[in-house]
Amino acid sequence: MNIVVTPPALPEEPNVDLALKDARDQVMRETGTIPTGERAGSRKVYVQGELYPEIRVPFREVAVHPSANEPPVTIYDSSGPYTDPTVSIDIKRGLPKVKSSWQLDRGDIAPVANPRDVRPEDNGHASGRHLAPRFDTSNHRVFKGVPGRPVTQYEYARQGVITPEMEYVAIRENLRREQSAPCVRDGEDFGASIPDFVTPEFVRQEIARGRAIIPHNINHPEVEPMIIGRNFLVKINANIGNSAVLSSVDDEVDKLVWATRWGADNVMDLSTGRNIHNIRDWIIRNSSVPIGTVPIYQALEKVGGIAEDLTWEVYRDTLIEQAEQGVDYFTIHAGVRLPFVPLTANRVTGIVSRGGSIMAKWCLSHHRESFLYEHFADICEIMRAYDVSFSLGDGLRPGSIADANDEAQFAELRTLGELTKIAWDHGCQVMIEGPGHVPMHKIKANMDEQLKHCHEAPFYTLGPLTTDIAPGYDHITSAIGAAMIGWFGTAMLCYVTPKEHLGLPDRQDVKDGVITYKIAAHAADLAKGHPAARAHDDALSRARFEFRWEDQFNLGLDPETARKYHDATLPKEAHKTAHFCSMCGPKFCSMKISQDIRRDAQAQNDAGGSLAEAEAGMAEMSAKFRAGGGAIEVKV
């Protein structure tokens, strides 16, 4: 099941000096840690497109024990080629280009004649052993939209064109439910319009209305398209990135692959400090999920960390640099306007967004309106040319329960709504970022205000954390809020790890954050009544009821952990088929008793099932039950 990692046979490297080569070798030695191979108990499968037969949409299929007499369960798979045993992984070469041909076939994009060169300031003037190795970009041709032609998914959708990306996500969202019996819809969707079955045309309509986006830079052809919108499955984002204090290239690529292996749909590279450019190349070229960034972080590095020295020109240069690399969405804090800044002065925790505080400081220092706000149309033009999606940042989000839903926050939100319309007018895809720290009773207002002021553009929230008192457990404080706001209509949930407020997440933190947010997203899908959601729960519950331990593990979000916990008390292989567990022991199992009851009551119940009928038939049933041997013990 494990795939072979291609040995580090270096390709031609005309411009790489020896020091750089050493550093690259260092990275290569570390690639053994990149997790590959199929997930436990899973098989990678693909579904072909119909409109576009070249499309191959990946799924993770979990087969259950033959005794169940059930088809395999199809699970959404964000893990990319890393879990495909037929693909050779070499992080030095990057991933296969899934989308290149589709994009080129449209003829709407063309190579950039003079792409921007890497400059020393892109990596914070790091040099020598302090410079992270460069990814070999000789195979990365930089494209840009052809003037006068559509380039964004929003523009195609508005023109009535169904792109391969749209068919891809339609197939992906359905989880092969066309193969299942029609489900009974059950849920409260608060006015969403979730269809029984997702067609490519439905995807097109949702994108055209601005209610969904497919974040994918034309310069990131390695992406397996995915959709973010209220009428689709709730998605999750994982943040990675080095800081001035910690982390390195191989750590970040490892975290990327690790996060998507466990189910991250998107990843944001929030690197600060030096080497931002080089690390981002490694991340993008090895990512099958959309990558987001906050360009102001790198722009600030380029001006030596002095917020007042930021200029539109430095920022613009950074947008082009990152757009040409292939970043799929940018967080742009253009809603942090000069007049809103004083509204934060009496807050308990002020401005907690890094981007927000940088812009606030710039505005105050210059007493000028934000250059992001004033140049917003220019920003739109740049992003449109590569189909980089907007993630309009909530720079004034609350950082504590005390500051939730205040005027600063909602003034910014209304501004984001204005900007959304401008971005759409320029043909861009847009989503809106949201908080933060919000107690449960104030969560729904966030969704309601967002829907009202941002014209149903997808909402993308961080948590929210529902209390401030649990540093070390903020994946949990925030999963509560995330599940709720996902239910109310948020399209993507940005994970929070146990290290939030305390430090940079390590590998275990990334996994804990991702699994926790998969829970929140799925709980939201269930509550919304998403037609593809409950089949997974039901399959696992049937396995649990029938003591199919292996199936229960494999259908869980984390089979390894479930198995480890089970084996902690009942390690023997025989226990994997035992009709009991360590909680009650062999003599005492309610599931077993319940199966006895079902066996004997089934006939009775099938005949009617009403209370009155049930009572009337009890005498007969009791006799049968005793005759059938009503002992409670289970032979082991």
Add this chain to the structure above:
Amino acid sequence: MNIVVTPPALPEEPNVDLALKDARDQVMRETGTIPTGERAGSRKVYVQGELYPEIRVPFREVAVHPSANEPPVTIYDSSGPYTDPTVSIDIKRGLPKVKSSWQLDRGDIAPVANPRDVRPEDNGHASGRHLAPRFDTSNHRVFKGVPGRPVTQYEYARQGVITPEMEYVAIRENLRREQSAPCVRDGEDFGASIPDFVTPEFVRQEIARGRAIIPHNINHPEVEPMIIGRNFLVKINANIGNSAVLSSVDDEVDKLVWATRWGADNVMDLSTGRNIHNIRDWIIRNSSVPIGTVPIYQALEKVGGIAEDLTWEVYRDTLIEQAEQGVDYFTIHAGVRLPFVPLTANRVTGIVSRGGSIMAKWCLSHHRESFLYEHFADICEIMRAYDVSFSLGDGLRPGSIADANDEAQFAELRTLGELTKIAWDHGCQVMIEGPGHVPMHKIKANMDEQLKHCHEAPFYTLGPLTTDIAPGYDHITSAIGAAMIGWFGTAMLCYVTPKEHLGLPDRQDVKDGVITYKIAAHAADLAKGHPAARAHDDALSRARFEFRWEDQFNLGLDPETARKYHDATLPKEAHKTAHFCSMCGPKFCSMKISQDIRRDAQAQNDAGGSLAEAEAGMAEMSAKFRAGGGAIEVKV
């Protein structure tokens, strides 16, 4: 800070044979593991009663750094004498008897002339080295209510009597908020009646209306009284207990102390298998929190595990045995009626409650109505005589998302409502158990139905789990549901550990479960607008904003873990006073920038704070800001 554990100087033990003594010594050697000493960064304090000056209500007080110029934060403290450095702990002797004098002073209880002796079947006929050591009960006098006199808190409350227990919990609930400035009430309480300040008279009224209980058997004088009700702080319960497969005396006492150390308000001993009686003695005598049990578990052991062989007489004997030991509340599955059993036959996971499945099997086998239902009045009489509270069990709770809110579940709930009135008529205190596995959109209906049919008796739910797909993470799947149902009005949340569905919880699982449920309960208190809740969040957030790292750790639910996570990347002591953390590094801190903004904008904002005024004053502010030195770097 660590207190000395009394050395194992054995007291007189006339009736202990040598084998038993060996076993006891074994236990004593293990007492070194019982966690004692004050919590990190905390001080144990007591508040004296006014109506009853002998009352001393414990709190945990966290002092913050002098630079904050703030009073200490008062935190609810369920940890008992174990965290009092002035108390010597000796688990062989048990805890001091907090309540003895109060109860005896009332003259309404009297020693039982012939208390029930321990019988071999009470411990599953375990003998020799298989028999768990007996706790020395020579100091435990068994009491019972005097006929014709009140004995339960419900009866006192109905008669207009404010007991010491009532004043105790009133003081406890207020968290010394009489010392704070009046809070601004903010929340959605769904029709609860949470007062600004809890008076003993309010407590009496709530108990008299059946809306709250103080679970405390007169034979458990070690209990520090606590209250469970919708108009009080949300409480949490931790389950411990050995099974036929695992665990021992010292493990269980350790788990008890460990669970309460982290904040469990109640503990249920769910032991099965042998040694149930002896282990329970150790638990009760060493517990300062109410202990609950499910007596049918032990009754089943007494009939060799054959549900059909259960009789009212065996059950009745078990109730008396446990009531005399001092169990504070019994889960009684009297709502699992014969006609409801067939309603479960088509469920995905049948009956998942152990007690429920035992009773269902008994009913079917005999084709008779449940003896618990038929003898309910007799059960009331027994429980009243010791003030054992009812926890009316939800034997038909759903065990999967598919089975949530079905007719079986709600038919039982309505029956529990009928039984509630009968129990009240007999003078008993009552709470109602609830599910289970419920998707988010079906949670509120559980609370609404419970309030409607059970006459506002306190609701006590297990989770609920909001999805079935995450074995190994069900503390999280359930914390989402628990926080929500707590917000809606559930008075106590039964924890779920990461081992749920997989195995018996170990020490780490117990802690994870407790902390997770403290989060859920506190998030619920915040959302309900409980006036004592937000002070804790605000104090922690101020500490966070002002880089008081030690205060942030100490105010958190788990200071050790928060500190460990912080130190993983910034281990030096100097970093504890640093104005940055490893997420952003020294140059980039939004909190620091925000403090700069606040400093300079404060004057401006204090003058008005409206958008228009703010904008008008920006030029002046900007000038001041730059003059004041607007650099973003922080000196380390």
